[in-house]
Amino acid sequence: MRYLSPLRYPGAKSGLVNCIRDLIIGNVKKPKLFIEPFAGGAATTLRLLADGVVPRAVIADADPLVATFWKVAATRTEWLIDRMASEPVTLDRWDYWRSYRTESADDPELAVKCLFLNRTTFSGILHGRAGPIGGRKQESAYSLDCRFNKEALSERIRFVGDLFRTGRLVAVWHSEWRATFKLFAEQFPEYGPDDVLVYLDPPYVNKADRLYSTAFASFDHVQLAAHLNHFLPYRWILSYDDHADIRLLYQNGRVQPRNAKAPHWRIQRRFVQLRYSASGRNGRGRKSELIITTLPRFPDQEIFRSVSDECH
Ligand SMILES: C[S@@+](CC[C@H](N)C(=O)[O-])C[C@H]1O[C@@H](n2cnc3c(N)ncnc32)[C@H](O)[C@@H]1O
Numbered sequence: 001m002r003y004l005s006p007l008r009y010p011g012a013k014s015g016l017v018n019c020i021r022d023l024i025i026g027n028v029k030k031p032k033l034f035i036e037p038f039a040g041g042a043a044t045t046l047r048l049l050a051d052g053v054v055p056r057a058v059i060a061d062a063d064p065l066v067a068t069f070w071k072v073a074a075t076r077t078e079w080l081i082d083r084m085a086s087e088p089v090t091l092d093r094w095d096y097w098r099s100y101r102t103e104s105a106d107d108p109e110l111a112v113k114c115l116f117l118n119r120t121t122f123s124g125i126l127h128g129r130a131g132p133i134g135g136r137k138q139e140s141a142y143s144l145d146c147r148f149n150k151e152a153l154s155e156r157i158r159f160v161g162d163l164f165r166t167g168r169l170v171a172v173w174h175s176e177w178r179a180t181f182k183l184f185a186e187q188f189p190e191y192g193p194d195d196v197l198v199y200l201d202p203p204y205v206n207k208a209d210r211l212y213s214t215a216f217a218s219f220d221h222v223q224l225a226a227h228l229n230h231f232l233p234y235r236w237i238l239s240y241d242d243h244a245d246i247r248l249l250y251q252n253g254r255v256q257p258r259n260a261k262a263p264h265w266r267i268q269r270r271f272v273q274l275r276y277s278a279s280g281r282n283g284r285g286r287k288s289e290l291i292i293t294t295l296p297r298f299p300d301q302e303i304f305r306s307v308s309d310e311c312h
Contacts (some may be wrong), residue, residue, distance in 0.1 A: 004050055006073065006115060006156040008124035008147065009041030016239055016289060017047045019272055020199060023237060024053050027295050031197035032056065037180040038201050040066060049168050060173035060180040064105060065114040065126055067174030072111035074172050077161025081154045083112050089145035094120055094132045119148045177224065181232065196234035205243040225249035235265060235294045242271060242288040250292045265294035
């Protein structure tokens with residue numbers, strides 16, 4: 001399967017998946033476990049698991065819709081597939097799901113809401129003011145259901161269930177990134193600093209409020225940087241939209257997690273050119289993406305140049 005995720009994600013950088021994969025393969029030691037704390041469509045985790053680049057993974061997201069989707073896809077796979085198959089893809093249902101609210105955080109219908117809105121809303125945006133694909137009059141060349149191929153989606157959802165059943169997707173959490181790291185340390189104490197690799201794809205610096213339900217303010221970006229620069233005891237790869245403030249937060253140089261067990265790791269930054277799927281009013285655009293990492297073998301310029309070209 002070329003695309004593995006059942007969710008389209010606003011700003012999903014599918015081109016980056018190959019960069020991340022090559023970056024990991026280019027490093028000698030294969031991580032035993034991969035964590036994606038800002039999972040969204042989890043495209044990177046699914047690809048790395050599918051290709052056997054990492055053997056096990058944990059995904060988490062602060063958005064209850066997204067987290068419920070992954071939990072239900074993992075644990076109630078056939079229920080979700082049947083439920084999706086019986087769901088008419090119409091404007092009436094779009095309005096229904098847009099206004100659907102529930103008291104129960106475990107309501108599996110939230111997974112259907114997430115999938116439905118994600119596949120039928122402009123740019124896959126789940127929240128805010130984004131409208132249905134094709135508009136309210138459905139007069140455009142794109143119809144509401146043009147991204148709702150139930151057969152293909154069933155296959156992708158089944159793949160998620162299969163990963164969970166076979167112990168490759170080991171946990172799905174509804175948690176904010178700080179809680180994810182805390183939970184991980186509590187539940188997986190056997191994993192040491194060199195066993196784990198964390199991939200972080202946090203909300204955009206400029207557009208987070210329009211794309212995601214969870215507000216991610218400047219302060220959050222600063223706190224995340226402080227945590228990565230000084231505390232996280234695992235190696236990490238971070239992708240960001242290229243922004244001057246972010247460059248300031250992550251300087252090339254030494255990083256020193258304040259954890260007695262962790263060695264000193266050096267931070268490295270590289271730029272990748274990518275096409276964005278949700279670049280707002282200006283339509284599709286080519287933008288520079290920043291990759292920052294503590295992986296040791298990143299500076300191989302030749303490897304990176306060819307990786308970078310692939311991503312254009
Ligand atoms: C850029 S998207 C990730 C896209 C993902 N890499 C993909 O390929 O689909 C950022 C995600 O972070 C989540 N998020 C926002 N604030 C968060 C927080 N404080 N902790 C954890 N997740 C958060 C959003 O719900 C969103 O799913």
